[in-house]
Amino acid sequence: MKNGFHCMGKAERFSPFHSLSPLMCTFFQVSNGLAISLLCAIFGLLYAVYLIRWILKSPSGNDRMREIAEAIQLGAKAYLNRQIMSVGSIAVIIFALVWWGRGLESGVGFLVGAICSLAAGYIGMNVAVRANVRTTQAATISPRSALRVAFNGGAITGLLVVGLALLSVGFMFLAVKCLTPDPADAVRCALDALIGTALGSSLISVFARLGGGIYTKAADVGADLVGKIESKLDEDDPRNPATIADNVGDNVGDCAGMAADVFETYAVSLIGAILIGSLTASGASAESALIYPFLVGGVSVISAMVGIFFVNLINAAPARALQGGVLVSTLLSAAIFWPLTQTLFPNGVAITGKGDCSASSIFFASLIGLVMTYVVLLITHYYTSTDHKPVRLIAQASETGHATNIISGLATGLHATALPVAFIGIAIFLSYHFAGLYGIAVAVMAMLSMSGIIIALDAFGPITDNAGGIAVMAGLDKNVRETTDDLDAIGNTMKAVTKGYAIASAGLAALVLFGSYVEELKMAYERLGKHFNLAFDLQDPNVIIGLFIGGGLPFIFSAFSMDAVGKAAGAVVKEVRRQLTAKPGILEGRDVPDYGTCVDIVTKAALREMIVPAILPVIVVIAVAWAPFFGPKVLGGVLVGTIVTGLFIGIAMTSSGGAWDNAKKFIELGNHGGKGSHAHAASVTGDTVGDPYKDTAGPAVNPMIKVVNIVAILIIPVFIKLWIAN
């Protein structure tokens, strides 16, 4: 296996293969490890294709249901197409800049990252908007078949994300490495290209998370404010002109946005791990250190497939079945990691700043990642599910009014930061103890390798949510809605829980990127013949200033995102009011509302409002790099500052939001007076405040902290001479 990575060895510099054709190398010389990993990814994608065909073959209900589903499909597609157009123009500019600043391979890498990130979301969403109506139809038969359709719909997105991420990163790596004429430069060029790929996926995911997040919450809040509160309509009432937009939002936000986000975290963690591996590993197994992250990912695609298969097979309560699937996947991965590590690192590996690390050390580092996945899921579950004290206290606080509900929810979010961050600290400590910076990178990659099955849980949410909407709009029997509601409640908890996973893994991934920033900086100094003696010391006011600037970014970023939801929701409110005034027959069921204009308005508003917050972090990083008195130290401070406050804000916001949501659900189950009580009204307020918290600002912080770090890595060659001159 160690002999596999032929392209890299300097001994092969004059290998006859290179004289044949650079591309041949891809096919004949690829490392067995990398090949296995890419094969796993392809298996995953094939399984996704199989599931797509299975979903499409499922019955899609009556004409009315199909009609509604089609409206949702059209709206979602229209939004994503326009998003591609507006992000596309920005992407072209950035592509040109990356090409100019970092060379063609980084530029192409950028495009590959951007396109695959988009594709994962796009295909996943297209499946989801077909799975929803089929879930409704299946719910007319049995809860179990509804669960299967919805879960498999989500599983497709999960498999697409991990499969495409592994494939795009692996392919870029191989292609550039083998196309580089001078093999001495090959790995370096390939890594450069991967940094481009990381930026491409991060940038798309910021836009997708923000745009989707603004869309879904503007439609939701807008529909609620006029529909539910002013006109006393029920959720998903077809007389509400914003109801289709609301259902579209679930798909573009919770499905496409989330898929792009996790795709990005996955790709970036993988790239970060490869970068750190190439920069810190040396000795006989140095090449293995590059392949190991790929294999961790590849192996886990197979475990995710087994997990998905398990959920389809087992006959248990839905929540138990889903949890069982995750458990099976995790255990299987852990079991395969052991022989994998022993084979790849028979004599261990030397890591800069850490010395020799045994295969077992590397294995333990990856185990930490798997354990962290579980720990974060459990903690977030504690703070956001109706089974535990925090949510019940919020529900109880709702009895004394809107304000106490809000205070209690805000406090819960703040409390919820303690344990995840403490465990992240422990994970950093232990994985660094086992294998230095590379250990942290391996732990992050192992944590992310679980995302195939975890996204399946997450994407399950919007499908069941939509299924319920279609049931109401199509006027199906009440027990169909009850079945989908039961699944939706599980979906809500799963969504909250996976958000904790997403932000925790994003924080860790960003730390790996900061490590890469420092290593890249070192190399840039050395290339110019300068000795690197930068310390990012807290005693240095430059570092403190950087920490303050960076620490402020997540605050300002979420402020802008929340404003954006407010503005876009305002546009929806106006349109709904206009329609209800112009056609009073709508409320009486005599006139049909014009769903299309609402979809159109919220599409435009979301795309307009996402620009400022999405561009902000990029501009700040470039401004800091360029500012005459600042330099790489301040920039280093910015990177870490963003990670520290971003992690806390992200966890606090998503936890508060999830807890408010479920406190409302808990009251609706009949507690504290149930639906229609004062406590319920207060809990609706909390839920609405939680909407932009948990679905827009909070999750968008994930890609944002990584964009900041990747842009910093990317601009090193552009600014290095300026920095050295200052």
Next chain:
Amino acid sequence: MKNGFHCMGKAERFSPFHSLSPLMCTFFQVSNGLAISLLCAIFGLLYAVYLIRWILKSPSGNDRMREIAEAIQLGAKAYLNRQIMSVGSIAVIIFALVWWGRGLESGVGFLVGAICSLAAGYIGMNVAVRANVRTTQAATISPRSALRVAFNGGAITGLLVVGLALLSVGFMFLAVKCLTPDPADAVRCALDALIGTALGSSLISVFARLGGGIYTKAADVGADLVGKIESKLDEDDPRNPATIADNVGDNVGDCAGMAADVFETYAVSLIGAILIGSLTASGASAESALIYPFLVGGVSVISAMVGIFFVNLINAAPARALQGGVLVSTLLSAAIFWPLTQTLFPNGVAITGKGDCSASSIFFASLIGLVMTYVVLLITHYYTSTDHKPVRLIAQASETGHATNIISGLATGLHATALPVAFIGIAIFLSYHFAGLYGIAVAVMAMLSMSGIIIALDAFGPITDNAGGIAVMAGLDKNVRETTDDLDAIGNTMKAVTKGYAIASAGLAALVLFGSYVEELKMAYERLGKHFNLAFDLQDPNVIIGLFIGGGLPFIFSAFSMDAVGKAAGAVVKEVRRQLTAKPGILEGRDVPDYGTCVDIVTKAALREMIVPAILPVIVVIAVAWAPFFGPKVLGGVLVGTIVTGLFIGIAMTSSGGAWDNAKKFIELGNHGGKGSHAHAASVTGDTVGDPYKDTAGPAVNPMIKVVNIVAILIIPVFIKLWIAN
């Protein structure tokens, strides 16, 4: 002047004065500079005594008014006495620990700091609860006389704070220095004692801020929830059993708590500046570097007196008069700082890590502090006053309901962090540029030197608030309440603005403390004959773990504080409901409610609930220091992490709270439907959520971030051997 600081010079080691009596030295050998500064402090205190007599001589209204005022006085006194008892027992334990760990002088220093911090709040509050009724009486004559009484009442607290802080720190410094037998150790011992003083004042101020903050908001929220919302009573209606407790709360929270808080920031900044001066300044003017912070403080006592005099003299609109007073003080201080600096540093001073700094450089550093005071006041004013966009947008968002009001207010708080932190960054950059770490310390001290006049503005708020309450409860003419309401509105904006000042200066002061931590650590290593080569580098996972732990502290701390308000308010709600049910005549005005039990309940609840959040930071710091795998690096990360997130959380919370408060006021002025409209109901929700934000959690973060830093400095000698062994 340079010859003045005789106790310190090694040449005088065998000075005949020492053979006479150590105490004689205090009186004969004190540096002229220090003497001048202490004289200024004494002048300030004398002026405060004069103002107290002036206030007490003012007419105190009719019997009913006096009766109500007495009830408030009794309640406030009872609370503070009990607070002294419960904090006293903790203080005795800590005194013993400090004595054991750091020697008797630190122990005595701790007591002096604790007692003076308490005294400033205690006396100030006792004056405020007498000024309130006299303000009501003056309001029956003219708005101008009401302004004078209320402002002078606040000015007393301001003068007490700065006078006592200067005097206690100066006296401790002199006393220990001159009582130390070996003059070579004298300054070192004196500084050790001052670290004790810093801890004493910080600890008291955490308790005072938290206890007072929980008290005031629990009483306020409790009174509102049952009184206003359930029973439809007006603010300060005497039929509300919690109304006296609410008025007591204004005094113990906004007056005593705030005074202890700023006393602490002042004392700690002064001590930090002296520490940094002694640790980094060298050469001919090294002694001047120790005296300069004292003189900056002393000079500004005089300018504060002039400013207070100016407000009393000038005949302008209240807001203009107050702003004029601040301007006069600032300009006067700036004008005196110039000759002062030139006299003290005729040949500049050498600063470690910076080289020679001219007198002008030191002057510019102090100028930065004065400018920062103004900048922070202006920015906070923009975000929290009814004249500008942010508050008006919140008011507008209230039209669409509770949730949009909350979202808008939360976003405003997040936005409000950007500019102050940016300017703090600029201030750090420039003052470091001028005179290294000492420059930052000087800038902070100059900023704090303005607190005499600024507290006068702040303490003015609770007095006018109380005055309005007394007017309503005593059934005075409506125009009296209108007069006090006008003043109260100004007081509200002033309170919000000075909170921005308090947190910004606290953040900077804490940074100076972090600098002291590193310098102290260095010295501790050197004393044990070890070379200090610790770097707090962001590449080191220990530092990152520290940043995460420290970054989490303000989040958890504010979560606990908000919970505390919720629990204490719950106790009030129960008691008010009990009284209204037991005696239905209360609401009809036939029965008199039992105000005393409400006061009693909220007193007990506040004291009980403050313990956990107040002790938390101390325990975390000690735990990190003691943890087997951690050490001074992780601890350093904790200190900086706490400062970074604490600053953002503090600014966001106080700004959101102030903005919500004034958005309600703006609606009550008749905008967006005025009182009684849906928008008004939503704005009341925002105001209630803002209460614990702006008056409990947010401001309590100030002393908390300093407690963390001081405890770390204090425990260095205790843990240094353990750290070196690890």
